[in-house]
Amino acid sequence: MKSIYFDNNATTPVDPLVCDAMLPYLKERFGNPSSPHRFGQSAKEGITMARDNVSALIGCHPERLVFTSSGTESNNTAIWCAVLANPDKKHIISSQVEHHSVIRLLEFLQKHGYDIQLLSVDQQGELDLEELGRSIGERTALVSLMGANNETGVIWPIKEIGEIVKSKGVLFQSDAVQMPGKVPLDMKEIPVDYLSISSHKIHGPKGAGAIYVRRGVPFSPLIFGGRQEKDRRAGTENVPAIVGFGKAAELALSHLQRGVDARLKTMRDYLENQIKTKIPEVKINGAGQPRLPNTLNAGFRYASSEAMVQEFDEKCIAISAHAACETGTVEPSHVLRAMGIEEDYIYGTLRISLSRFNTIEEVEVFLNILPLIVQKSRQLFPM
Numbered sequence: 001m002k003s004i005y006f007d008n009n010a011t012t013p014v015d016p017l018v019c020d021a022m023l024p025y026l027k028e029r030f031g032n033p034s035s036p037h038r039f040g041q042s043a044k045e046g047i048t049m050a051r052d053n054v055s056a057l058i059g060c061h062p063e064r065l066v067f068t069s070s071g072t073e074s075n076n077t078a079i080w081c082a083v084l085a086n087p088d089k090k091h092i093i094s095s096q097v098e099h100h101s102v103i104r105l106l107e108f109l110q111k112h113g114y115d116i117q118l119l120s121v122d123q124q125g126e127l128d129l130e131e132l133g134r135s136i137g138e139r140t141a142l143v144s145l146m147g148a149n150n151e152t153g154v155i156w157p158i159k160e161i162g163e164i165v166k167s168k169g170v171l172f173q174s175d176a177v178q179m180p181g182k183v184p185l186d187m188k189e190i191p192v193d194y195l196s197i198s199s200h201k202i203h204g205p206k207g208a209g210a211i212y213v214r215r216g217v218p219f220s221p222l223i224f225g226g227r228q229e230k231d232r233r234a235g236t237e238n239v240p241a242i243v244g245f246g247k248a249a250e251l252a253l254s255h256l257q258r259g260v261d262a263r264l265k266t267m268r269d270y271l272e273n274q275i276k277t278k279i280p281e282v283k284i285n286g287a288g289q290p291r292l293p294n295t296l297n298a299g300f301r302y303a304s305s306e307a308m309v310q311e312f313d314e315k316c317i318a319i320s321a322h323a324a325c326e327t328g329t330v331e332p333s334h335v336l337r338a339m340g341i342e343e344d345y346i347y348g349t350l351r352i353s354l355s356r357f358n359t360i361e362e363v364e365v366f367l368n369i370l371p372l373i374v375q376k377s378r379q380l381f382p383m
């Protein structure tokens with residue numbers, strides 16, 4: 001049976017062109033980019049090219065980009081920058097629906113005396129921008145709000161948010177890990193101080209991420225050691241992964257310019273409409289908001305996410321109940337909890353996230369199987 005991968009918000013398959021670009025850096029171009037000889041300089045060239053491509057994807061100057069190991073490290077770095085730059089300010093604003101790479105660090109800071117304010121969202125995942133404006137005060141060190149939610153795909157207006165935050169003279173960080181390649185991003189347009197992105201969400205390899213740092217904003221490295229990344233992130237660079245990230249970024253931009261977002265949206269909307277037609281008692285979470293074109297989060301009343309994910313897996317179809325890093329927890333996701341999704345629906349939620357490698361034929365295979373799997377799961381639901 002041919003397998004179908006519909007879990008692209010967890011991670012994406014590496015584009016074969018990305019693999020090709022990486023291979024020389026695992027073989028003959030293996031040098032340490034800090035070495036002055038030709039082996040080193042050849043590896044360094046790979047990093048320079050990657051920096052140009054990744055910065056082009058988000059519309060920033062290449063020097064404003066610091067390579068990290070992941071989106072998680074980028075988020076952690078940015079938050080620490082703001083904390084260390086403002087030792088007298090102990091208030092941080094974020095939201096209840098952030099990724100755990102933000103939430104768990106904020107929980108840690110809370111234990112160490114910080115006043116952490118997590119803004120709530122409504123049933124559609126929308127943020128109250130007036131509440132945000134009212135919440136920012138003299139003691140606020142940072143506002144950390146994501147650009148797009150990994151579970152529902154709901155997109156927040158980070159340009160508008162940035163304008164509110166910057167009008168109060170406060171640092172603004174955004175987790176944009178799910179955005180590149182799906183929606184256009186331009187750092188010249190968005191008044192954000194720090195922005196996090198990650199290679200493995202855009203058909204690049206795992207082990208590479210980046211943080212955009214606006215010129216002039218405070219920066220303190222998270223990791224100390226050598227002088228890599230202009231003293232901003234020590235440790236010998238993961239050259240093959242960074243090169244792969246660069247190639248993935250180049251491809252993501254070119255696919256976006258050729259309308260991959262519209263193609264994904266057509267496929268997602270078809271899937272969504274068919275689900276609503278075929279299955280009774282289903283709710284699409286976040287449907288009333290702007291959403292990533294590839295993401296669909298559907299709650300099936302009286303069904304079990306875990307049972308359905310397993311049934312699909314047995315049919316070689318990969319989907320998820322919630323964020324991959326929380327798999328194993330029986331509890332519904334904190335994102336859906338924060339949105340106040342009803343108990344009848346919250347335990348039967350599926351996240352389907354598409355990529356440019358998916359086809360409408362795969363969507364049809366999924367739709368053919370779905371009614372039976374939902375029905376079977378509903379019979380199991382403990383009433």
Ligand SMILES: Cc1ncc(COP(=O)(O)O)c(C=O)c1O
Nearest residue numbers: 070071072099150175177178198
């Ligand atoms: C919104 C969001 N932020 C951060 C991360 C973490 O990125 P990484 O897996 O590169 O550490 C993820 C990954 O799932 C994500 O979806």
